[in-house]
Amino acid sequence: MNSLVGILVVVAGVLASIALHELGHLIPARRFGVHVPEYSVGFGPALARRPWRGTTVVLRAIPLGGYVRISGMFAPARPGTRVTNRRSRPTLAEQARRASSEEIPEGARAFHELPASRKAVVMLGGPAVNLLICVALVAAVLLGIGRATPSTTLQGVEDAVATASGETIPAPARQAGMRAGDTVLSWCQTDTPTWDDVRGAIAASEGAPCPVDVSRDGDPVELTVTAVRGADGGWVAGIVAGEDYAPATLAQAGEAVWELFTGTLGVIARLPQAMWDVAVSTATGAQRDPAGVMSVVGVGRLAGEITATGAAGTGAAAGGWRQTASALASLLASLNMALFVFNLIPLPPLDGGHVAGAVHEGVRRTWARLRGTPDPGPSDTARLMPLSYAVAAALMAMTVLLIVADVIDPLTLT
Template identity: 45%
Template sequence: MLYLLGVLVVFVGIAVSIALHEIGHLVPAKLFKVRVTQYMVGFGPTLWSRTRGETEYGVKAIPLGGYIRMIGMFPPRAGDGGRLRASSSNPLHLMVEQAREESLEEVGPGDEDRVFYRLPVWKRIVVMAGGPLMNLAISAVLITLLLTVQGLSVGTPTVSQVAACANTDVADEDCDGQPASPAAEAGFEVGDTIVSVDGTPVEDWASTTYAIQNAGEQATFVVERDGSAQTLTADLVLRERPLVTAEGEPVLDDEGELVYGEVGFLGASPTVVNEPQPLTSVPPVVGEMFTGTAGIVLTLPERMVDVAQAAFGAEERDPNGPMSVVGVGRVAGEVTHDGLNGLVETAQERFWLLVSLLASLNMALFVFNLIPLLPLDGGHIAGALWEGVKKTWARVLRRPAPGPVDTAAALPVAYAVALGLLGMTVLLIYADIVRPVQIG
């Protein structure tokens, strides 16, 4: 039941995100007096619709997208009013002219100044950018709630668990043939709060880890236990592990790879608490999510090759790689049902993890829709920007203003992109079924 609840929450969240994305287009279009004939969430057969004023609002059977229909999306071909050239034998020309004709069929008497292509460049950019910006706003709001209400998980220097033996699993109590962990041998107890390491005060687990990392083979700890200070000396076990900074960040080399070194192993785990963050922490987190998502989108062809190799071969899926809606739903269901390897257990923690997932999805919708290719919003924005450049150049050279950029001419590219997106979706769904991403 919990599994289905998680899937349902994410699918409803995706549907709401799509609906709000289209509202991001709808509101500025109506403000700029463009006639909008349809506002639809989903594709395929219409399940429900109502007409209010001049716009039909509805829901379709496949809730994996949406659209608004504005009259005059494509300008008429210069010199002929946009009439279909029946004499053309080029199928691409016929396809373009047919789309142009259909776009102009909805333009009735009195609508000449309410067509999309007649809007000033900046208004067209506002209309087309409104959808992606709505997704960015949703992502930012969800991240704000995560940081200010739930807070970030922070490790405190209070010990929550003491390893029984010197192995890598703190929770493993089977010490057959293994020595006791340095923490157990030194006399650490659950509830001890580490105050200093080798005379260096520590305030959180990041600074504690950094001090242990640089302590060598032995470290002296001052801990607070039952209101009194005690001194414990631990003979650390040296192991090859990733190095961290005093702030708890991993040390990276010039190529962005982890730097390893011999560091001390104590065998104690921190108590993790959620600390609400100030509003000033939101912009950096949103920026990091944006750059990370943009990095995935920019390397999408390479990542799709990796997905194909995993789907049809023996390789594991990249946990940070792309997933389909099926994969996202599966992750949501598993997290809601099983938690996340001891890190996410309570209902509250699972709820916030779903919120984080929806924030990431909306950031992905924002970045992906800005790709400057039709039929994506970024393609229309790029066309408007190009028209703005041409008109500005004409003014500089004191030449007559050029007409609207003929975005209909790019429809063959748009259809090719659409086919590519369909193929990518099919591959991701297949991979998410036969070799899903392993979480945790």
């Protein structure tokens, strides 16, 4: 039941992110006078549709994306442009031009008639919304919930510890009577206001019996703990720090967004190799890269694990509602940053491909104006339709591969 909550949160978050992304295209297009006949969240069969101010709003069955249909996306072919193939049928580009022009109602403005700058605004609107969502979620996590820092109030006391000699013995803190919820005030007569102070005092004890003052339910308790040398060579007592949450600064939140941006850029730069690795691991049963890519299905599974382990009080999501909420919000922030960066790839039918077409058009028209030559008109982006179909097919194949991998060999928190 708890894992279902996490899945539902992510599904709702993904749908909201998609819906707001498409609004980022729809609103500026309509403000510039361009007709938008359809606003769709999801792909596949329509589950519900409703007209709204000249636009049909559609909810579809497969929540893996969305789109807005904008009238007049493609300009008519220039004189002399070949519009039929060897079979005397319209080319893919010409079919796109005709379909685009048929959707323009009387009195409305075609998208291709917009200045290049406004075309760029319309196409950048979607990714910009995802970036804003990401920034808002990061701010909510770091400025609202706060950053988790180790606390001197113990989350737990271990039953046993592994020693340098290879033995497993009862944890010294457990033997001394320490409990989860105790707040360590001093160790070996050294005040311990921070968790680093506790660790330093344990290390400085070098295995000697130490008086330890703790606060338990508001009452002072004095214990004696003898640390032992652990398997890693350091001195250990078998205690587990709790967590405090303190708001981060605006600068730290900005750094977190920048790190998320650069990290996402790195993942996308390695995307071909990452997809190959996923294909190999899926086919051979080899272990997947824990830092690799995943589908929305994989993200949903992780969200389910976060809420399930958080409710159980164990694992990466332990620590109460703050850590669970922080993990889910961070997951959605990462997803929105991925949508922002990925959609800026300058290939059609991605938003970045349309932006590249607008930039190309703007440069050509500016150069013509500076030279005093005739306006070359809008770019004939319909000629890129074969590339659009190829990129769309590649994206579909990637999506299917990742979903299969996330079902057969999912990435987990552990």
